[in-house]
Amino acid sequence: DAKTTQPPSMDCAEGRAANLPCNHSTISGNEYVYWYRQIHSQGPQYIIHGLKNNETNEMASLIITEDRKSSTLILPHATLRDTAVYYCIVRVYNNNDMRFGAGTRLTVKP
């Protein structure tokens, strides 16, 4: 699976949009981009995933660049409860193994 690069930490003001970048410059054509988050050592929580097109659900939006070498997870209105470590994972669709890196520690501040 392709390797991902994320900033180790970010801050965001409560109520503002949180934009979390992920670089995956070696991604292959059959690899999806997945985002999970882990709140204070709880189990990872699935957020969203995509292949080429931008995706949106009730939690977040995923913007994937046209060349697919990077993506951005957007939390439109961050709350204090969104403070967590966010993991960007590139995964072949039928691969059993989700490769979790170090992630980005997002801190939402009042």
Added chain:
Amino acid sequence: NAGVMQNPRHLVRRRGQEARLRCSPMKGHSHVYWYRQLPEEGLKFMVYLQKENIIDESGMPKERFSAEFPKEGPSILRIQQVVRGDSAAYFCASSTGTQETQYFGPGTRLLVL
């Protein structure tokens, strides 16, 4: 709509004892995955099981660790003769199929004294 269930949530063992961790997948899910998270590290894949079959155990330590997912009942991750280095959080995930999204349980925190 219960999610993935794991028990116990916390487990304390002395060196040399056995640890048994249980995972009940989400309703309708027949694929189970186990991951381990050492302190201050990311999750590492251990094993992938379907009912009664181990599909991929490439991340399992060669000794002392075993996993099963019987026809009836939860998946079990078993660690024999635990050592202090086994202290970690163990997470189980489940999915409806190999190609589908994995959903994680709350984890079992194992502490070996």
